[in-house]
Amino acid sequence: MDRMSARSIQKRHANNKVKQVAWPRALCMVCCTRLHSPMYCDDTILKDMDLHRRGVSISGARNSENGVARTGGSAPRGAPAPLAELRARPANPYSTDASTSLTDLVLIRSMQLLLFLACLWFVSIIFAVADESSNGAAQSAQIPPTHSSSIGNSKLRPRVQTSQTLDTNAIQSIRNEIDIDDAIKSTRKEIGQIRQRFYTRYGGQHEATAMLNKGLRTFGEQDNDSSLHATAVRLLRSIVEHESSPGSNGAKFVMSFAGYSVTVGRGNHWSQSYPFVMEGIIKPILEMAPLGIELTVRNSAIGGIPSFPYGWCLSNFLGDDSDSVSWDYGMNEGNGASGLESYVRQSLMLPNSPPLFILLDMKGPRLNLLQQYADLGYLPDSIALGGRDAVSKELLSLPESDRPEGLKEWDIWGAPKGAPGQSPWHPKKKEHELMGWMLAIRMLNAVDRALEIMKRDANWRHSIPPRNAAERRVLPRPIHDQTKSGAGSMLNGTPFSDDDSKWQMNKVSCRTSFLPNISGKLESIVESGVANDDEDMLQTRDDSLFHGNWVMDVGKLERDTKIKVQKYGGLGYIDMKTALYGIPSSGTLRMIIPHESHAAEVGVSPNAGESADKYFHSLVLCEVNEKRGDDECKMTEDLDFRLGGESVPRSDISQVKGVASYLKKDICIRIDIPAGATILLDGSAPGLLLEVTVSGKTVSRENGACSISHVIWENIR
Structure with missing residues (x-):
């Protein structure tokens, strides 16, 4: 009985040892299938087992000495250990029992199967990622990124989900949300830092905020909330329009500045004018994710001009x-x-109506006008911007060293001393910087609002209204009457026949020789009668050029001023008042006036021989605004006109009064379309032929030649 019991215990012990090493051997054989033979695993494990066995035997012997039995049951303290426990183990415990080998084989095959399935799963993931990458590349080829900069905007736009990439895109969608939140936080942090720079620059938060409130006026609700929201929507719309335009190279926002010498930056460098100060502050912010908007700033101001005819040529x-x-x-x-x-x-x-309208003025009547148009919903986010009047006199009275950084050297010009334009009515460099900073803070507040909209609503794109794409935009009844000007319909439009509270405006077209000119140059409609002259505009033209030709030239005052500016390197100015000049010997200037329609309208093209007054309402010609004495050319008296092959009687030529005036000199005339005038076919494009000759016998270059700088006409649809 004792021998049977000992054998049973020995067998149970061997089975337990087999189970203890079965998993290690199986793992070894699975992992080393390609590297070693099974014998390698057997030898390695046997060595480990031998060491383990010796350790157990020594430990068991020590425990026996201490009176602790190492059998499955307990024994009285001091009892001798069973004989089976002291016998040597067989050399290979795995060969002692057939069932042990079968268990080992099952474990090995199971592990190999699991490893094979894991490999298949891993390979499928690789192919799925490769497939997603190819799909993303194909989409990128069709839809360009928001911006060409290094910003990772592609990460911020969820892809269209398909059945094959649903799981991957679901994960990517979560990542996109995280990326957008991080991008919004990062951009807002930058905006906060710029605000702190503004506060520091202008004497602390209290003083800087007071300047901003005094120097910048908006026309929405009292808290300016609606105005900020309207500008934020403009910015977001630029993103939506980019995403919906397959040929778009990125979201764009264009801020264009008009005016005269103040906006040009006279007395300073052109690059120091307030539009470019603002650009330097907000452009990097707009380019950051998640916006990715490319800002373009244009300073198209021209020194020494009135608001019209410029306003007809926006x-x-x-x-x-x-x-x-x-x-x-x-x-x-x-x-x-x-x-x-x-x-x-x-x-x-x-086309991008209504514009963000910026008024560089703080006079009451003009503020009231913008408020009325804002109340009517036509100018939802217009801005009035001041300058030196916003600055605290107490701060300016401090010693130079005690003033905040933005007010130091307040009376210093940006251009070298003595440069043209350093007049008391022109802002100096630091005043331009203040105006640029105030406008920049206003724009950054709108950017912050746009980011809040993006953060609050993942479907914000659906809340952005499209632009006004109506064929003919409805205008309110004008507050001021322009009928006495002689060009009322071209200035304010005309009422609808059935409702005089609603007004409309025909397409007003312009061709001009003034610079800078983005499109619609005066030379583009010239048919004949202009000298071929490539000389620099600052070079005086020879009298011989004026025999048989009109000449593109500048007036004496304009040339002298530009030459003075050149002594200071040009100061970056790009404006110039060039015009076609003519005298009696210049002959006939011929132009072809094309018929044009509003961009959203389907225009009706005229045919050769049709009546001109069916397509053209009136014509306006403007001269260079320079005062040259009483003997200079008078457009209403010294010029003869033919339109559509018909002579224009003097009674159909009138001066445009009031609005197109500079230094109390009216510079534009209106010409009515004569009865019998017809459309001319010029090549493949029909148009209205305009012929101009100088008939005044006393007109000369010395006294002041006749000039034409703008040709403006009112089209009839």
């Missing part, structure tokens, strides 16, 4: 893609607002 000077338009003609137009209203109405006809 597309020429500012561009049809402008999201903002500015007005800076206050010093020339007194305290009135009639010219401003006509200018606003012209801006409302631009």
Whole structure:
């Protein structure tokens, strides 16, 4: 019985040892299938087992000495250990029992199967990732990234989910949300740092905020919330329009600035003018994720001009893609607002209407006008911007060393001393910087609002209204009457026949020789009669050029001023008042006036021989605004015109009064379309032929030649 019991115990012990080493051997054989033979695993494990066995035997012997039995049951303290426990183990415990080998084989095969399935799973993941990458590349080829900079905007736009990539895209969608949240936090942090720079620059948060509140006015609700929201929507719309345009190279926002010498930056470098100060502050922010908006700033101001005819040529000077338009003609137009209203109405006809309107003026009547148009919903986020009047006199009275950084060297010009334009009415460098900073903070507040919209609503794109794409935009009844100007319909439009509270405006086209000119140059409609002259505009033209030709030239005052500026390196200015000049010996200037329609309208093209008054309402010609004495050319008296093959009687030529005036000199005339005038076919494009000759016998270059710088006409649809 004792021998049977000992054998049973020995066998049970061997089975337990087999189970203890079965998993290690199986793992070894699975992992080393390609590297070693099974014998390698057996030898390795046997060595380990032998060491383990010796350790157990020694430990058991020691425990026996201490009176502790190492059998399955307990024994009285001091009892001798069973004989079976002291016998030597067989050399190979795995060969003692057939069932042990079968267990080992099952474990090995199971592990191999699991490893094979794991490999298949891993390979399938690799192919899925490769397939997703190829799909992403194909989508990238069709839809360009938001911006060409190094910003990872592609990570911020969820892909269209398919059945094959659903799981991967679900994970990517979560990552996108995390990326967008991180990007919003990062951009807002940058905005906060810029605000702190503004506070520090202008004497602390209290003083800087007071300057901002005094120097910048908006026209929404009292808390400016609706105004900020409207600008934020503009920015977000640029993203939506980019995403919906397959050919778009990125979201764009264009801010265009008009005006005269103040906006040009006279007395300073052109690059130091307030539009470019603002650009340097906000451009990097707009380019950051998740916005990725490319900001373009255009300073198209021209020194020494009135608001009209410039206002008729906004597309020429500012561009049809402008999201903002500015007005800076206050010093020339007194305290009135009639010219401003006509200018606003012209801006409302631009493709990106209504524009973000920026008024560089703080006079009451003009502020009231913008408020009325804001109340009517036509200018939801217009801005009025001041300058030196916003600065605390107490801060300016401090010693130079005690002033905040933004007010130091307040009376120093940006250009070298003595440069043209350093007049008391022109802002100096630090005043331009203040105006740029105030406008930048206003824009950054709108950016912050846009980021809040993106964060609050993942489907924010659906809440962005499209642009006004109506064929003919409805305007409100004008506040000021322009009928006495002689060009009322071109300035303010006309009422609808059935409702005089609603007004409309025909397409007003412009060709001009003034610079800078983005599109619609005067030379583009010239048929004949202009000298072929490639000389520098600052070179004086020889009298011989004027025999048989009109000549592209500049006036004496303009040339002298530009030559002075050249002594200081040009100061970066790009504006120039060039024009076609003619005298009696210049002969006939011939131009072809094309018929044009609003961008959203389907225009009716005229045919050769049709009546011109069916397609053209009136024509306006403007001269260079320079005062040259009483003997200079008078457009209403010294020029003869033919339109559509018909002579224009003097009674159909009138001076445009009031609005197109500079230094009390009216510079534009209106020409009515004569009866019998017909459409001419010029090549493949029909148009209205305009012929101009100088008939005044006393007109000369010395006294002041006749000039044409703008040709403007009102189309009839």
